[in-house]
Every structure is written in C-alpha cells, then in structure tokens.
Amino acid sequence: MQRHKSKNQWFLSHPELSSIVNESWFNADYWAEQGRLLGTYAGRGSVWMIKSAEGKWVLKHYYRGGLYAKISRDKYFWTGFNQTRAVREFRLLTHMYDQGLPCPKPVAVQVKKSGLFYTNDLITEYIRHQTTFAKKLNQNDNEIQLWAQVGTVIGRFHAAGIYHADLNVHNLLINNNDIYLIDFDKGDIKNNHTKWPQANLARLKRSIEKETQQSCDQQLKNHWQALIDSHQSALKQNLNDSSL
CATH class of the missing domain: 1.10.510.10 (Transferase(Phosphotransferase) domain 1)
Known part of the structure; x- marks a missing residue:
C-alpha cells in the first residue's frame, strides 16, 4: 500500500496506482461529466458504480447513521489516519483479498481532515454478479x-x-x-x-x-x-x- 499526503488530505492506494490517484476519483460529478457514471446504489448515503480506465469500480462515501447523523451527515471525529473508517476497511479488504477470500479488491482511499473532523471515501473493484x-x-x-x-x-x-x-x-x-x-x-x-x-x-x-x-x-x-x-x-x- 502506498500513502501520500497533500495539505490536510491523504490518499492510500496500491503502489501501481499511487502516481495517478487524485481527488477527482472520489467525486461522482467528475465521473458523470465524463459519461462514466454507470449507476447509483441505494443505501444510507450514496454508492456509485463507475467506469475508470482501469476497469469498473465502486465508489463509497461514508455517511453516519443513528443519532449522530442529525449532527453531521458525513463528518467523523479525528483520532488519527489509521483509525479512519475508510482506511480500516481498506486494510481489512487487503488482508482478506490476499488470503483469497471472496471479497472486493480495494483500490484507493481518500481522507480529508478539517479541524477536529474528517470525511472519507473508498474505491473498490466492482464484483460482477447477477x-x-x-x-x-x-x-x-x-x-x-x-x-x-x-x-x-x-x-x-x-x-x-x-x-x-x-x-x-x-x-x-x-x-x-x-x-x-x-x-x-x-x-x-x-x-x-x-x-x-x-x-x-x-x-x-x-x-x-x-x-x-x-x-x-x-x-x-x-x-x-x-x-x-x-x-x-x-x-x-x-x-x-x-x-x-
């Protein structure tokens, strides 16, 4: 895994993608403008299927649930990069995928910090299914x-x-x-x-x-x-x- 930081923004990806991963990857509007937004999944927030140059991906923005959602829809209290929701899921997926378990392959993470809070996104490979x-x-x-x-x-x-x-x-x-x-x-x-x-x-x-x-x-x-x-x-x- 390759991690790099730009101001209060972090990216985490596999080494082969570290030189090309950027903020636009995590913006559904960007993919829509390119005509590469393939669909939206229902859920707590929004999960999008996108068509990148590397293949079909699933983009997820993390939203809060329960009572906390009334305070903030998508901001989480910052306790460190390694404790962010997206990074923890990315690393768990990497561990499972490397063991050959049938789960999505992780692609990249974006974490944005603002004051005491952060927002985060995760991209995984799309799993073909009927x-x-x-x-x-x-x-x-x-x-x-x-x-x-x-x-x-x-x-x-x-x-x-x-x-x-x-x-x-x-x-x-x-x-x-x-x-x-x-x-x-x-x-x-x-x-x-x-x-x-x-x-x-x-x-x-x-x-x-x-x-x-x-x-x-x-x-x-x-x-x-x-x-x-x-x-x-x-x-x-x-x-x-x-x-x-």
Missing part, C-alpha cells in the same frame, strides 16, 4: 444448495477470524456458482472463534426473516439448518487447514 441472496429469497428461489453455499462462504470468513459488522442478505452477491461478501465497514479481525460467529449468524438470521417474512425455525427450518451445517463444516475444515 443477483444477491436477498433477491433470490424474494423470488422464492429457495434451493437448499444455495443456502449451504452461503454457509460455506461465511464459514471461510469466520475461520479466518473475519467479523462482519452487518452480515445481511443484501451483502451477499451471487455470480453463477460463486458467492461474495461485501461491505466490511466496521469489520474486524478476531483472535478466537467462541461467541462472535454465532452472533454474526444471528444477525443474518434476522435479516433473512425480515426479508422473507418467514421463520428460520419453522417455514425455513431445513434451509437454515443446511446453512448452519455447511458453516460449521467450513469453519472446522479451514481451522484445521490453518493449524497444519
């Missing part, structure tokens, strides 16, 4: 095999100690037989595998039930059990492999 787990559920495309695949992928992340702060059905992308996990804002690396994986799965369970309006303990019991079984199998296998 659908999401959420859309599959809404289409009643409830093949047990798909649920098992989801469990296996999550088990791989958990075996690597990866905690996802917002594990939900919208953050699971599906491309043919490949499944990817996205949006690692506030994610972390944990040193043990005791309680937090189950808390992660409980969050996913609530997301499934909210999306389908069905219970994972009743109507979707067999599907949920297939996910849990595959998760446990992948968790054990990957933990055993890492200990060899």
Whole structure:
C-alpha cells in the first residue's frame, strides 16, 4: 500500500496506482461529466458504480447513521489516519483479498481532515454478479444448495477470524456458482472463534426473516439448518487447514 499526503488530505492506494490517484476519483460529478457514471446504489448515503480506465469500480462515501447523523451527515471525529473508517476497511479488504477470500479488491482511499473532523471515501473493484441472496429469497428461489453455499462462504470468513459488522442478505452477491461478501465497514479481525460467529449468524438470521417474512425455525427450518451445517463444516475444515 502506498500513502501520500497533500495539505490536510491523504490518499492510500496500491503502489501501481499511487502516481495517478487524485481527488477527482472520489467525486461522482467528475465521473458523470465524463459519461462514466454507470449507476447509483441505494443505501444510507450514496454508492456509485463507475467506469475508470482501469476497469469498473465502486465508489463509497461514508455517511453516519443513528443519532449522530442529525449532527453531521458525513463528518467523523479525528483520532488519527489509521483509525479512519475508510482506511480500516481498506486494510481489512487487503488482508482478506490476499488470503483469497471472496471479497472486493480495494483500490484507493481518500481522507480529508478539517479541524477536529474528517470525511472519507473508498474505491473498490466492482464484483460482477447477477443477483444477491436477498433477491433470490424474494423470488422464492429457495434451493437448499444455495443456502449451504452461503454457509460455506461465511464459514471461510469466520475461520479466518473475519467479523462482519452487518452480515445481511443484501451483502451477499451471487455470480453463477460463486458467492461474495461485501461491505466490511466496521469489520474486524478476531483472535478466537467462541461467541462472535454465532452472533454474526444471528444477525443474518434476522435479516433473512425480515426479508422473507418467514421463520428460520419453522417455514425455513431445513434451509437454515443446511446453512448452519455447511458453516460449521467450513469453519472446522479451514481451522484445521490453518493449524497444519
């Protein structure tokens, strides 16, 4: 990773991009003027898909949620460059991508400091996909095999100690037989595998039930059990492999 600073503005990127990364990359209006803004994703703020000379990217500007959003939509209290939301996510993504986990490849970060506060942005490579787990559920495309695949992928992340702060059905992308996990804002690396994986799965369970309006303990019991079984199998296998 390559970091450089200009006044109260920092950029972080892979070395091959350090000489060309600039402020315009993080401005959706710039891409729109170039005719390279491909779409906008719904969410707390705005996430854009853009077409750069290097390929398709996803640009995310970090917005606050909850009560803090009423004070400031996108300004965070400065505690140091390494503690900024975008830098923490960039480095976590780099760690996971280097391990071969199915996640977005990080491209670049911009952090702007103003007084005691900062704003930040993250660019990642776009992951080609046809659908999401959420859309599959809404289409009643409830093949047990798909649920098992989801469990296996999550088990791989958990075996690597990866905690996802917002594990939900919208953050699971599906491309043919490949499944990817996205949006690692506030994610972390944990040193043990005791309680937090189950808390992660409980969050996913609530997301499934909210999306389908069905219970994972009743109507979707067999599907949920297939996910849990595959998760446990992948968790054990990957933990055993890492200990060899």
